[in-house]
Amino acid sequence: MRTDGLGTSKTNTLMQEYATLIGDAVLRQRTRVAERKARVEAELATRVKSEFVSNMSHELRTPLNTVLGFSKLLKEHGERRLSDEDIVQYAGLIQDSARHLLAVINGILDISKIQSGTYALDAFEIDVAAVLRDCVAEAEAAAEAAGVTISLKLAFSLPLVRGDDTKLAQVFSNLISNAVKFTPRGGAVTIEALERGDSGVMIVIRDTGVGMTEDEIRVSVEPFGQVDGARTRWREGTGLGLPIAKSLVELHGGEFHITSVKQKGTDVTILLPPAHQMSPVEARDAVFGQGAAIHPANY
Numbered sequence: 280m281r282t283d284g285l286g287t288s289k290t291n292t293l294m295q296e297y298a299t300l301i302g303d304a305v306l307r308q309r310t311r312v313a314e315r316k317a318r319v320e321a322e323l324a325t326r327v328k329s330e331f332v333s334n335m336s337h338e339l340r341t342p343l344n345t346v347l348g349f350s351k352l353l354k355e356h357g358e359r360r361l362s363d364e365d366i367v368q369y370a371g372l373i374q375d376s377a378r379h380l381l382a383v384i385n386g387i388l389d390i391s392k393i394q395s396g397t398y399a400l401d402a403f404e405i406d407v408a409a410v411l412r413d414c415v416a417e418a419e420a421a422a423e424a425a426g427v428t429i430s431l432k433l434a435f436s437l438p439l440v441r442g443d444d445t446k447l448a449q450v451f452s453n454l455i456s457n458a459v460k461f462t463p464r465g466g467a468v469t470i471e472a473l474e475r476g477d478s479g480v481m482i483v484i485r486d487t488g489v490g491m492t493e494d495e496i497r498v499s500v501e502p503f504g505q506v507d508g509a510r511t512r513w514r515e516g517t518g519l520g521l522p523i524a525k526s527l528v529e530l531h532g533g534e535f536h537i538t539s540v541k542q543k544g545t546d547v548t549i550l551l552p553p554a555h556q557m558s559p560v561e562a563r564d565a566v567f568g569q570g571a572a573i574h575p576a577n578y
């Protein structure tokens with residue numbers, strides 16, 4: 280084995296060449312992996328987008344066809360000799376469809392604003408208990424009509440959270456309305472708010488209703504995802520409430536979890552950070568000023 284200076288420098292040069300070759304190969308491989316990942320992500324985004332658009336056109340067309348069909352019948356009422364009862368029924372169907380269309384359009388606008396990161400949230404200190412009290416009071420009539428009891432349990436003292444009270448009210452109202460809607464007569468809906476030490480507030484909306492499997496939970500948080508296909512879907516709602524609620528909670532720097540047991544009931548748990556912690560809303564205010572758009576942490 281040669282140990283002179285010449286041999287050592289040759290070995291060093293060879294080693295350097297090897298190192299460069301290996302370095303280049305690793306770099307090429309990393310670039311390939313990154314490119315593949317970007318391509319897969321782009322394909323997935325395109326697929327999700329086109330599924331969303333096709334669902335959206337279906338959801339808009341169904342009620343619009345009802346409006347067109349029944350308004351045509353009303354227009355021809357002379358030849359058709361419609362009874363007063365028919366006329367009232369058809370006008371009611373047109374009104375239901377128009378209301379539904381408006382709800383779908385509002386929901387789609389919310390979702391696309393959330394997805395494009397242009398959703399503006401207020402950032403005030405909020406008393407969650409007060410927001411919950413209002414939401415429960417609003418839901419009482421619907422719960423009574425559905426034969427479902429509704430009760431609110433509030434911890435003695437709850438820390439303030441930072442965020443947008445109108446948007447949080449939208450979240451709670453949607454979850455309470457789901458709990459009432461998917462609980463058969465005789466069931467119970469309980470809304471509970473607890474303090475989590477230094478970590479903010481935990482809100483649980485619990486029902487003793489129809490429940491969902493794990494797969495159904497995954498469907499339910501997708502836009503237009505409705506689980507029970509047997510019901511007349513578009514009269515039940517738009518299927519946009521849960522995905523919007525989840526995104527709004529996440530925009531507040533919070534967490535959104537659903538646990539459910541089929542035929543036993545569903546728990547929706549929301550964790551909101553306390554006002555003094557740096558939430559995304561607060562971070563946005565610190566950097567851009569109040570009311571600026573922020574990107575959802577996760578959608």
Ligand SMILES: Nc1ncnc2c1ncn2[C@@H]1O[C@H](COP(=O)(O)OP(=O)(O)OP(=O)(O)O)[C@@H](O)[C@H]1O
Pocket residue numbers: 453457458461486488489490491499500504505506507515516517518519520521522545
């Ligand atoms: N508490 C619940 N118990 C059982 N199933 C539920 C519950 N909440 C939601 N789901 C299921 O998830 C689906 C999606 O809920 P989401 O709130 O997004 O839509 P929706 O209530 O059908 O419509 P909208 O909210 O526009 O009125 C529901 O259609 C239902 O199938």
Ligand SMILES: [Mg+2]
Pocket residue numbers: 453456457516520521
């Ligand atoms: Mg809903």
